[in-house]
Amino acid sequence: MRSNGQPVRDGAIPADLTAFIGRRAEVAAVKGLLRTSRLVTLTGVGGVGKTRLALQVGAGATGAFPDGVALVELAGLADPGLVVETLAAALGLQNQRARVTLDVVAEHLRPRKALLVVDNCEHLADACAQVLGALLGAAPDLRVLATSRQVLGITGEQTFPVPPLPVPAPDGAPDAEELLRYHSVTLFEQRAAAVLPGFRVTADNAADVARLVHRLDGLPLALELAAGRIRSLTLKEILARLEDRFALLTGGSRAASPRQQTLSGLMDWSYDLCSPREQALWARLSVFPGDFDLEAAEAVCAGADLPAHAVVDAVHGLVEKSILNRQEHDGRARYHALETVRAYGKQRLAASGELALHRRRHRDHCLDLAARAQSHWFGPGQVAWLARLRREHANLRAALDFCLDTPGEASAGLTLASLPHHYWITHGALSEGRRWLSRLLAADQEPGAARTRALGTYAYLGIMQGAVAETVPVIAEYERAAEEARDASALAWSRHHRAMAAVFSGELTRAAQLLEDAVRRHRAVDDLAGAAECGFKLAVVVGLLGDTDRALELCRESQDVTAAHGESWIRADALFAESLIRWQRGERARADAPAREALRLLRPLTDRWGIALCVEVVAWNAAADGAMERAARLLGILRRLWEAIGGTLFAAPFMTESHRRCETDVRRALPERVYERAVRRGAGLTLDEALAYVLEESPADEEPYERAGLTRREREVAGLVAAGLSNKEIAARLLITRRTVESHVGRTLAKLGLTSRSQLTAWAHRRRSAD
Ligand SMILES: Nc1ncnc2c1ncn2[C@@H]1O[C@H](COP(=O)(O)OP(=O)(O)O)[C@@H](O)[C@H]1O
Ligand SMILES: [Mg+2]
Numbered sequence: 022m023r024s025n026g027q028p029v030r031d032g033a034i035p036a037d038l039t040a041f042i043g044r045r046a047e048v049a050a051v052k053g054l055l056r057t058s059r060l061v062t063l064t065g066v067g068g069v070g071k072t073r074l075a076l077q078v079g080a081g082a083t084g085a086f087p088d089g090v091a092l093v094e095l096a097g098l099a100d101p102g103l104v105v106e107t108l109a110a111a112l113g114l115q116n117q118r119a120r121v122t123l124d125v126v127a128e129h130l131r132p133r134k135a136l137l138v139v140d141n142c143e144h145l146a147d148a149c150a151q152v153l154g155a156l157l158g159a160a161p162d163l164r165v166l167a168t169s170r171q172v173l174g175i176t177g178e179q180t181f182p183v184p185p186l187p188v189p190a191p192d193g194a195p196d197a198e199e200l201l202r203y204h205s206v207t208l209f210e211q212r213a214a215a216v217l218p219g220f221r222v223t224a225d226n227a228a229d230v231a232r233l234v235h236r237l238d239g240l241p242l243a244l245e246l247a248a249g250r251i252r253s254l255t256l257k258e259i260l261a262r263l264e265d266r267f268a269l270l271t272g273g274s275r276a277a278s279p280r281q282q283t284l285s286g287l288m289d290w291s292y293d294l295c296s297p298r299e300q301a302l303w304a305r306l307s308v309f310p311g312d313f314d315l316e317a318a319e320a321v322c323a324g325a326d327l328p329a330h331a332v333v334d335a336v337h338g339l340v341e342k343s344i345l346n347r348q349e350h351d352g353r354a355r356y357h358a359l360e361t362v363r364a365y366g367k368q369r370l371a372a373s374g375e376l377a378l379h380r381r382r383h384r385d386h387c388l389d390l391a392a393r394a395q396s397h398w399f400g401p402g403q404v405a406w407l408a409r410l411r412r413e414h415a416n417l418r419a420a421l422d423f424c425l426d427t428p429g430e431a432s433a434g435l436t437l438a439s440l441p442h443h444y445w446i447t448h449g450a451l452s453e454g455r456r457w458l459s460r461l462l463a464a465d466q467e468p469g470a471a472r473t474r475a476l477g478t479y480a481y482l483g484i485m486q487g488a489v490a491e492t493v494p495v496i497a498e499y500e501r502a503a504e505e506a507r508d509a510s511a512l513a514w515s516r517h518h519r520a521m522a523a524v525f526s527g528e529l530t531r532a533a534q535l536l537e538d539a540v541r542r543h544r545a546v547d548d549l550a551g552a553a554e555c556g557f558k559l560a561v562v563v564g565l566l567g568d569t570d571r572a573l574e575l576c577r578e579s580q581d582v583t584a585a586h587g588e589s590w591i592r593a594d595a596l597f598a599e600s601l602i603r604w605q606r607g608e609r610a611r612a613d614a615p616a617r618e619a620l621r622l623l624r625p626l627t628d629r630w631g632i633a634l635c636v637e638v639v640a641w642n643a644a645a646d647g648a649m650e651r652a653a654r655l656l657g658i659l660r661r662l663w664e665a666i667g668g669t670l671f672a673a674p675f676m677t678e679s680h681r682r683c684e685t686d687v688r689r690a691l692p693e694r695v696y697e698r699a700v701r702r703g704a705g706l707t708l709d710e711a712l713a714y715v716l717e718e719s720p721a722d723e724e725p726y727e728r729a730g731l732t733r734r735e736r737e738v739a740g741l742v743a744a745g746l747s748n749k750e751i752a753a754r755l756l757i758t759r760r761t762v763e764s765h766v767g768r769t770l771a772k773l774g775l776t777s778r779s780q781l782t783a784w785a786h787r788r789r790s791a792d
Pocket of ligand 1: 039040041042043044065066067068069070071072073074168208241242245359361
């Protein structure tokens with residue numbers, strides 16, 4: 022049965038880069054376990070195939086989980102306090118309120134029949150046990166498939182030790198065809214052929230292949246690494262070197278399992294076979310928690326022994342040897358190492374005594390990116406830079422971790438956590454931003470520009486979350502710091518934040534005074550972005566106080582300056598402010614267009630908060646126009662958005678009345694069943710689909726029940742026009758006069774905004790195919 026929930030699609034399972042091999046019995050077994058237990062953990066040594074198996078099960082389980090399957094990747098996350106935030110992000114939730122994010126996630130999952138695939142829990146076992154335990158307790162239809170080198174220890178946890186791939190006997194004279202029945206052999210053959218096109222298991226090499234895959238215990242990662250050598254070494258050479266290597270291994274750590282020994286032996290072997298430059302790069306790249314681009318690798322890993330211009334060759338060398346995987350995002354290549362491979366590199370880096378040095382260089386690279394993003398904030402590069410930073414979120418976190426756990430680095434952390442000023446807000450990660458900032462502010466209390474700036478960002482986030490009482494003292498400290506440093510720009514911002522605190526406390530007159538002051542101060546220091554942002558906020562407040570003429574003028578100013586600079590985010594807000602004020606003035610028809618324009622600007626930023634505010638106005642308008650079923654669907658979209666944000670119209674109490682009225686009107690106008698269905702359909706859309714619907718970009722998706730309020734007769738006439746009947750024929754068919762038919766057709770065209778019968782025909786056909 023489908024629940025009332027929405028699909029969980031944001032943390033989508035990625036498409037495979039290579040074919041999945043074998044594992045039919047394991048897939049079936051894990052699916053079976055998921056039917057009887059709510060938490061299944063795949064365990065096993067690194068490289069045995071836990072992740073791959075979990076993804077395969079997840080991708081094949083969508084039928085059993087109508088609300089979706091979401092992937093939560095924890096590799097590279099160091100801070101156990103961010104497990105919940107990571108989970109929320111994978112579910113497309115942005116906790117915009119000062120609420121406990123775990124509650125927001127639990128509330129979201131409660132009605133849903135969903136599967137979470139949580140990969141790489143081992144290093145955060147306690148936090149995972151706590152968070153997943155709480156979610157499973159709150160959401161009765163939730164299931165979790167985790168991967169971890171160790172058992173997580175949650176009550177009810179069912180573990181499934183992932184076996185390696187089956188291997189043939191090492192000796193004997195197997196024939197090739199028989200060998201290829203072993204999936205370890207298939208995997209080796211496919212990976213070898215990717216490096217050396219045309220490689221096949223044949224009668225000639227069958228005995229060597231059998232020995233090799235046996236020697237590697239059928240461990241998929243080991244097979245991949247060995248296959249990566251097939252271009253430079255023959256099979257016999259690979260085998261001979263491996264056997265030398267493994268001979269050395271006996272008598273190694275007693276604690277390690279034989280498979281663990283196989284893997285670490287193979288890692289050593291692979292490492293030794295790399296050129297010195299590749300070795301240096303492998304070790305240094307381990308400071309990247311997840312993926313990275315070439316520019317980052319050059320900035321962080323180059324050194325006397327690895328010139329920057331040589332990094333690209335070393336990267337390609339590592340890709341060829343299966344140490345790195347290459348993917349493409351937005352036309353840029355990004356690389357990443359499997360967790361096991363990365364961990365090995367990290368050991369090497371630590372052993373060389375260079376770990377701290379390269380973590381610092383990684384942090385410096387992140388600082389540089391953040392500073393560049395900040396410099397593009399008020400201009401046409403804004404959207405692209407925010408998207409770029411978002412891709413680097415895992416890297417930013419790792420850099421912030423370094424700042425916190427390395428003495429003397431907290432001050433750089435304060436700068437990083439507040440550049441760009443709006444990063445956490447546009448990214449919908451307010452709680453996370455506040456968490457970093459509060460920890461860094463506690464770690465380094467030395468006055469200075471970095472601290473002042475961080476206090477400002479911290480105050481901004483607190484206010485945006487509606488945490489007024491907690492934030493007022495932060496603003497006061499910020500203001501004191503700004504006064505001491507005679508930082509006029511910060512003083513403008515402190516007024517700006519104080520004003521917003523007043524808005525939240527319902528003191529509009531006071532807020533208006535402070536905003537007037539703040540705008541003046543922003544302008545005095547040439548902070549055009551600050552002034553434009555302050556301007557639209559002032560517009561809203563002034564409008565609420567009754568001076569809507571001035572409010573519209575302020576909106577216009579904000580819109581003009583942001584448009585002139587090619588800026589998007591503040592401009593969207595200023596457009597939204599205009600639509601709200603027009604609505605307030607009763608200029609309904611003129612309220613819709615600016616809200617839609619704002620939505621188009623916000624779409625690439627995926628700022629759910631801004632999007633929700635604009636959809637409100639569009640929904641109210643639809644209801645006021647009598648497009649009730651559309652309005653109901655929009656209300657469903659809003660329900661989903663507000664839930665994802667973790668609240669209601671908390672920051673815009675002046676909008677709640679219109680929202681309530683819209684909901685009441687729509688409910689009253691539609692039969693209960695129709696209303697509920699439309700709301701459900703709206704709530705079931707992803708953000709992209711929802712925006713397409715709001716902006717009416719997908720006509721095929723329209724509700725047949727009504728659009729622009731066609732009467733039953735008008736719909737009937739439209740259907741007959743589309744069927745190719747003339748007005749005379751329609752009149753005969755419906756037993757009405759030709760003139761009546763003409764007037765029906767005319768009204769229908771007008772209601773649909775169409776101008777010809779052929780357009781009407783096309784419209785009706787689209788409509789029918791949508792039904
Ligand atoms: N059944 C399989 N088919 C194809 N490739 C596999 C399979 N199992 C594992 N691999 C590959 O082997 C490597 C290690 O597997 P992975 O799932 O990352 O191991 P783990 O998560 O246990 O460390 C990856 O490159 C993965 O794509
Ligand atoms: Mg894994």
